[in-house]
Amino acid sequence: MTSSVEVLDCRGQRCPLPVIALARRLPEVPIGTVVRVLADDPAAANDIPAWCRMRGQEYVGAPAPHTFEVRRTQ
Amino acid sequence: METDGYFDAATAAPLHPVAQQAWQAALADGWADPGKLYSSARRARQLQDAAHQAVAECLGVRPDEVIFTASGTSAIHAAVLGRLAAGRGHILVHSAIEHSALLRVAEHHVAAGGEAVSVPVDRLGRIDLDAWRAAVHQPGVALAALISASHEVGTLQPVAEAAQICADAGVPLLVDAAQSLGRVPVPAGWSMLVGSARKWGGPPGVGVLVVRRPVRWSPPYPQVTNVGLPEMVAAAAALRAATAEAPAEAARLSPLVDRIRTTVAATVPEVEVVGDPVHRLPHLVTFSCLYVDGEALLHALDRHGFAVSSGSSCTSDTLHPSHVLVAMGVLSHGNVRVSLHRQTTEEQVDRFLTVLPGVVADLRAEVGM
Numbered sequence: 001m002t003s004s005v006e007v008l009d010c011r012g013q014r015c016p017l018p019v020i021a022l023a024r025r026l027p028e029v030p031i032g033t034v035v036r037v038l039a040d041d042p043a044a045a046n047d048i049p050a051w052c053r054m055r056g057q058e059y060v061g062a063p064a065p066h067t068f069e070v071r072r073t074q
Numbered sequence: 075m076e077t078d079g080y081f082d083a084a085t086a087a088p089l090h091p092v093a094q095q096a097w098q099a100a101l102a103d104g105w106a107d108p109g110k111l112y113s114s115a116r117r118a119r120q121l122q123d124a125a126h127q128a129v130a131e132c133l134g135v136r137p138d139e140v141i142f143t144a145s146g147t148s149a150i151h152a153a154v155l156g157r158l159a160a161g162r163g164h165i166l167v168h169s170a171i172e173h174s175a176l177l178r179v180a181e182h183h184v185a186a187g188g189e190a191v192s193v194p195v196d197r198l199g200r201i202d203l204d205a206w207r208a209a210v211h212q213p214g215v216a217l218a219a220l221i222s223a224s225h226e227v228g229t230l231q232p233v234a235e236a237a238q239i240c241a242d243a244g245v246p247l248l249v250d251a252a253q254s255l256g257r258v259p260v261p262a263g264w265s266m267l268v269g270s271a272r273k274w275g276g277p278p279g280v281g282v283l284v285v286r287r288p289v290r291w292s293p294p295y296p297q298v299t300n301v302g303l304p305e306m307v308a309a310a311a312a313l314r315a316a317t318a319e320a321p322a323e324a325a326r327l328s329p330l331v332d333r334i335r336t337t338v339a340a341t342v343p344e345v346e347v348v349g350d351p352v353h354r355l356p357h358l359v360t361f362s363c364l365y366v367d368g369e370a371l372l373h374a375l376d377r378h379g380f381a382v383s384s385g386s387s388c389t390s391d392t393l394h395p396s397h398v399l400v401a402m403g404v405l406s407h408g409n410v411r412v413s414l415h416r417q418t419t420e421e422q423v424d425r426f427l428t429v430l431p432g433v434v435a436d437l438r439a440e441v442g443m
Contacts, residue, residue: 015387015395016407020365020441043387043395043406050405054346054364 006035011066015043019051026057026072033072040066077417079379081426083273084225084253084358084413089312090275096311097277100304108303122303125310132255132317133267133284141283142309144300146252146270147175149281153248153266154179154217155294158188162290163216163245165189167209169201169231170401172221173250177397189214198350199229199402206236210243217266218245222254226385226398226411227349228331228358230258237263246289253355255282256316258324265289274316275416276309319416324356327414330423331359334412341431348404357414360385362399363434365443366408374433375410380426383411408434 008025010018018039026035037048048068052059060069077088104121106114126137133140143149150173154166166180170192180190191209194202201220210218218240223230233249240247246265254260256274260267266289271280280301285291301309316323331354335347344364363371368386375382385396386409395406412426 014367014393016365016367017441019407020443023365023443041387042393046395046400046403046406050346050403051364053403054344054405 005069006033008035008037010037010039010041010044013039013041015041015047017041018044019047022048022051022070023055026070029072031072031074034060035070035072037068037070038066039068044068077415079422079426080381081412081414081418081422082381082383083415083418084411085383086272086278087275087415088417089277090315090416092315093276093308093312097304097308100307104303104307118303121307125303125306128310128314129282129284132313133260134262135284135286139284139286141285142299142301142306143281143283144279146173146268146273146281148300149268149270149283150175150250151179152294152298153268153283153285153291154183154219156285156291156298157217157246157248157266157289158183159292159294160216160290163214165191165212165215167191167193167206167215167218167245169193169195169206169220171195171199171201171224171226171398172219173225173252174397176219176221176250195401197402197404199224199227199348199398200350200353201231201236203232203235203239207239210239210245215243215245217248219248219250222249222251222260223258223355224349224398225253225358226396227360227402228253228355229350230353230355234261234263237261240265253358256313257320257355257357266291269313271305271309271312274313276312277305280305280309282309282313316416323416327418328356330414330418330420331356334359334423334427335361337427338430341427342434345434346405348399348402358411359413360409360411362386362405363408363410364405365441366434366437367441368407368409370437370440371408371410371433374437375426375429378429378433380429383413385409385411 049059058071104118108118130137248266249264255269267284272278347361368384369388387395399406
């Protein structure tokens with residue numbers, strides 16, 4: 001399945017700002033869309049998957065350094 | 075002593091009154107050098123012996139197995155380096171959620187050509203015993219180190235099971251009991267144990283290292299004992315008092331921790347209360363609030379008169395989140411650790427629970443959440 005990928009550039013932002021940006025953006029994209037978050041804060045690698053678990057969204061993975069993909073599932 | 079709203083006993087508990095009394099008595103009567111051969115020196119020597127005796131009784135060991143160090147951190151460093159110096163293997167096994175003092179000495183060991191193996195924990199912060207078994211049973215393990223209970227989330231570790239695995243493998247177990255001493259019993263089976271006096275109501279600047287016989291351990295530097303006699307005496311008196319009071323204090327504080335766990339989850343939206351809700355320390359609870367900056371949360375609570383700690387990256391010198399929260403895979407931002415002590419009252423806890431939801435809501439409103 002190839003669906004469109006939204007990019008959210010949060011580089012240079014300190015946690016929790018990347019997670020806040022993701023929480024704002026995800027409800028705006030269609031269900032099934034993957035949002036790619038670019039974030040270089042050391043907490044992002046932990047807190048983006050944790051946010052997905054708490055909010056029932058799908059954490060797809062980290063295909064590259066400082067790059068995190070989340071699919072809107074609901 | 076002003077301790078109203080002080081909820082950071084896991085860093086340093088307020089000084090126990092008997093510690094202050096013992097310290098003053100030891101200053102008055104134990105000022106001489108305990109190594110000399112005159113009567114004032116003998117009085118100092120008696121106080122020093124009594125301090126070792128008191129700690130030994132609390133821990134069920136011999137007085138000559140007790141070593142006082144300058145801090146909990148230096149006790150950990152002396153324990154690990156002294157065991158590695160004994161030349162029995164090159165691998166240090168440890169849990170992923172040890173105190174940073176243990177992780178720093180593990181890095182030091184690796185930088186010097188040694189090997190360290192980190193054993194993962196589950197979402198509640200409890201070590202994976204199968205991974206522990208595999209790590210401990212490999213050839214060349216000099217020492218395995220396990221914290222008795224997480225200093226960040228309060229989860230009790232399966233110390234007895236881990237100790238049995240170590241015994242089967244012939245590997246000594248070092249238990250970091252800093253959060254358990256004077257609070258909860260530490261299961262038997264360990265070979266070495268460390269603690270920190272300021273966490274049980276003793277003075278700052280005193281650690282304890284216990285090395286059971288016949289474990290092979292040699293002092294890694296000329297003077298491992300590095301504590302003044304009054305501090306040593308005060309630390310021992312406080313441990314004896316805290317150990318005697320521990321069952322009643324645990325029975326009093328544990329329901330307050332339950333109240334915090336339940337109330338925070340019910341009154342603060344989008345919060346994660348972390349750690350094992352049942353198999354936990356009686357005095358410590360940790361939670362993380364989505365979309366909240368941990369440092370801003372600490373400052374806001376401080377303005378309301380509450381002193382708490384945080385594992386959020388913005389509160390650390392390195393800007394990295396707590397390795398404990400990361401190992402558990404739980405949210406690290408907006409993190410608060412509350413740890414209670416013998417002067418904590420129900421009213422203080424209720425005031426905190428009343429203030430917290432508004433503080434969190436205000437901080438979220440500032441970022442538009």
